[in-house]
Amino acid sequence: MKLTSLPKNGLSLDYYYYDDGGMDDSENSLPSDFVSLIDVWYKGHALYSKVIWGIPSSDSANGWFYNYPFRIDLSQHSAENNENNNGDVFLSTVSGVSPVPSMEQERKDGKLWRELNDGVKLSWIVVNKKMKRAVNLTSWHPLSGQRHWPTDADFVLRFGSVLPAKEVLPCQVAECILLMKFRVTGMGGEEAGEPSTLALTELSMQIQDMGGVHLNGRCSLLLLKEALSCHRSRNYDEVLESCNLYLKAQSELKEEKIRSECRFDTLCVFSGIAIFAAICTMWYRKF
Template sequence: MSIATVENMASLSSDLFYDILRRLDGATLASAACACAAFSSISKEERLWENVCSSMWPSTSRDDVKSLISSIGGFKKFYADCFPLIVNKEVPEFRFNDYLQYLEELTEAEYYGDVDELENISPSDFVSIVDIRYKDQTICSKVLWGIPNANSFNGWFYNCPFRIDLLNNSARDDDHGGEVTLSVSDGLPPITLMGRERKDGKLWQDLHGGIRLSWIVVNRKIKQAANLSSWSSLGGQRHWPTDEDFLIRFGSVLPAKDILPCQVVECILIMRFRVTHTEGVGVQTTLKLTELSMQLGDMEGAHVNGRNSLLVLKEALSCSRSKNYSEALESCLLYSKVQSELKEEKMRNESRLDRLFILGGIAACMTFCYYFL
């Protein structure tokens, strides 16, 4: 069998180039675009990047999401914005006393943000595009237009803790009928007894290592997007609050400079599964997704209110990112370290005050007894 030789790349058809490039993932496609002029030209085709995005984020295959992505700059820009994860290495290593002094120096207007800037932000401008994978298989794709319960923007939402409950408020979910489950057929290890799972933790280890979350936030007004998730799990808690519950935490560290005193906040993404069936005769081990939520928390663990959350989310869409996912994890670990140190310092200060009040009480009693008894 003879093999035809190719003297140069120019002798190959553009259709063949396109067929080659459409089989690549996003990172490889971006690298291939730098290989030659022909690849560079063809890699600008939006159809290629649309295929890449729909492969990585199945929710982008919806017609309404396609229209949204086209309106903010196209699929190539969308991939460039959302594939890298947010990295924030400027976590302030401040002392607790300095933090309190800073709070006392702020006026109410300064603490609660720029009101004029806030007037240019509307909860309806934000769109959440969420995809969950388990062992490279998509198990959930949801899209939420706007921020729920924000109609009374200048009242309840404005001052209360910010929270998005995606399962209760998301738009239609054509693929899963509104209920997301995992079973042994999806790759879960079987569970016969919850007591045994509590000891060996096989199911927890499998969930913790196999679940991936992408939570992309798009602002339609400023035409920017970012992925607020850490992709892989940052931690969690098993058998809480009940023996059948497994809580997995994702997130990122977002800039809050000139918005909050702590200068950075944590975007907390919570995913909770509950065991609905254990292994038995004719029954497979089955988990049901019962919670998928987002909230923002400051250094002290307090939830950020709706007003400041809108400012933080807008700022996050233009902050630094990295294609190295380990850097995003390091950023979150650094935040947790500083937060733990702040908590320990607060507990030490409270302990000192407690001892001071006890000694003061004893001294007062002794003085009273000495003079009046």
């Protein structure tokens, strides 16, 4: 088994290609073997539920799914299966949140942002029908997020888990990233006691290695298959600790990469100075 990168115009793309070295395809999991069971809660109330058979857009005849970045986007999946969406995809609506007088006020106190972080929970269970096993790939509670991005009315929550990748990636671990985006559709009124209204506009899954590289479909299927047989825990503190350790190692890797690049830049500068000095010396001696 080996990992290589797919070249394009002499450059490496930002996803991995998995070369199975002649492995029998019957031993690998197919996209049709997987079933996703997704549930979203807000303050204990069911907000959104979805069952996806197989992996969307993986049945292309040219096999692009296996060689391009892996991503499951439920907003696109819902749009394809909703004839009356009129170009707008709203997976569900959250009601009952505190009124937001204005986005300027929300930027100052962050009350709505705290409510989303404390109240939203996500469960994304992946089932392999062939193996007859299941695993929940989410951290239940948000691990991080970003408010007022990409617009003032958008709030992004990031869930995830650490996946083993001993036989797939050099770093031997990867991160399953689950992104959920809410958009404020109604500000509400504090004086009238009207709650604000939010729409769940995005829910997606993707897998990255420790360097932040998006994995392709072939690699991702192997990781999902391996996750079904690895150690799992229902202890949120243990899950949170593993994610924090992963982020710490990822940060150290980035810092080491930056230091290496700085050392290389310094070496190039001194080499350039030395070459310039040598040329000047030769020119001076010649004349």
